[in-house]
Amino acid sequence: MRSAPAAPEPRLLRWVLRELDTVDSTQAELDRLAAAGAPEGTVVSALHQTAGRGRRSRSWWDAPGESLLVSVLLRPPIAPALAPQLTLVTAVAVVDALRSAAGVSARIRWPNDVTADGRKLCGILAEASSGRDGRLEHVLLGIGINVNQTSFPPEIAERATSLRLLAAARQERAAVLARLLDALGDRYEAYLRAGLEAVRGAWRAASATLGERVLAPDGRAGTAEDLDRDGALLLRLDDGALARVSSGEIADAPPP
Numbered sequence: 001m002r003s004a005p006a007a008p009e010p011r012l013l014r015w016v017l018r019e020l021d022t023v024d025s026t027q028a029e030l031d032r033l034a035a036a037g038a039p040e041g042t043v044v045s046a047l048h049q050t051a052g053r054g055r056r057s058r059s060w061w062d063a064p065g066e067s068l069l070v071s072v073l074l075r076p077p078i079a080p081a082l083a084p085q086l087t088l089v090t091a092v093a094v095v096d097a098l099r100s101a102a103g104v105s106a107r108i109r110w111p112n113d114v115t116a117d118g119r120k121l122c123g124i125l126a127e128a129s130s131g132r133d134g135r136l137e138h139v140l141l142g143i144g145i146n147v148n149q150t151s152f153p154p155e156i157a158e159r160a161t162s163l164r165l166l167a168a169a170r171q172e173r174a175a176v177l178a179r180l181l182d183a184l185g186d187r188y189e190a191y192l193r194a195g196l197e198a199v200r201g202a203w204r205a206a207s208a209t210l211g212e213r214v215l216a217p218d219g220r221a222g223t224a225e226d227l228d229r230d231g232a233l234l235l236r237l238d239d240g241a242l243a244r245v246s247s248g249e250i251a252d253a254p255p256p
Helices: 026-035 085-102 163-167 173-194 197-206
Strands: 016-023 042-049 067-074 107-109 113-116 119-130 136-146 213-215 221-227 233-237 242-245
Touching (some): 026 067, 026 119, 026 136, 067 173, 085 136, 085 173, 085 197
Parallel strands (some): 016 042
Antiparallel strands (some): 042 067, 067 136, 221 233, 233 242
16 A cells, blocks of 8 residues: 655745845845745845845846846844855755756856856845844845846946846746746745755756856955865965854866
């Protein structure tokens, strides 16, 4: 006699989607909602941002209606020092979603960019907030994906691409968002169960950084060798020493 299949585990997240036409920033809007007590899983999506931003307060360009601009509220029971790991978790989820939605094989550039054919396709901005007791209150995950652009401003034209250009077909933003939230829910739940190790192998497999020569934020050059168990990038320096890069940005390094 065949046994009945096991019931699926209940999902930890329930998405609450707020779709807007124009907003200053989905991150700023979600921050306001988080301060007012919005539940984990609250999502803000917009057709256009007037003050979108990326890491280090850089502006984020978008053409109205052609990008997926979304911010996700998470309230993970983790230490504040672990919050940057959610950038890596999100990057893996984005790779999953783009493969599923558009058949695009994207790559991850440590720590927060998703690329294809060597050009930027998606940026991720994770902003954490802690209470007076030092505990992590929430993390705002800002995700910007170039979906239907066919051209870009001159200053980024050589460095950016879109799903439409890569797949040679117009994409439905709603479908990309649905796949993104599905993938993010799966990867986030795995992370809560097992920590970064749950996505570390997938991150390695999709990495555009490992094996490349890069400059660390302090100017030292080396080859990106691995992703450490805490999310730091491990560099084999030109003198043979192993260095950990836990924050900041890396750049391409010239040949030794």
